[in-house]
Amino acid sequence: MEIDVRGPRFGAALTTVVLAVALITGSGWLLAVQAAFFAVGAAAGVQNSPYGWVFRTLVRPRIGPAPATEDAAPPRFAQTVGLVFSAVGVIGYLAGPQWLGTAATACALAAAFLNAAFAYCLGCEMYLLLKRVTTA
Structure with missing residues (x-):
């Protein structure tokens, strides 16, 4: 799916x-809450996540058709990676140790910021690397 x-x-x-x-x-x-959003994106696809819904229904109609499309699999994998980091962070914040929550959240934040600011998706790159390794 594109x-x-x-x-x-x-x-x-x-x-x-x-x-x-x-x-x-x-x-x-x-x-x-963010972990739950990642879980929806990982399970149902990024286009069906809460943020995907907001983009599809409120943003995209105002900015016009897609200038380009991409395979949905790499962003979906990235949602899974985000889910793992945020779940570890939740455990750290709610059960301890606190530093674990801080470190996992900071890692997830760094990856999200790279994608938002520079269109560089670490999880997508991991997906492509794993795909190359497993098909080689």
């Missing part, structure tokens, strides 16, 4: 804001 290339970047921008607030406040509960 998706608008702007959708995952929009989602990454929203994710960056949520993760920054979670990191600043140390809120395990806010991070848990």
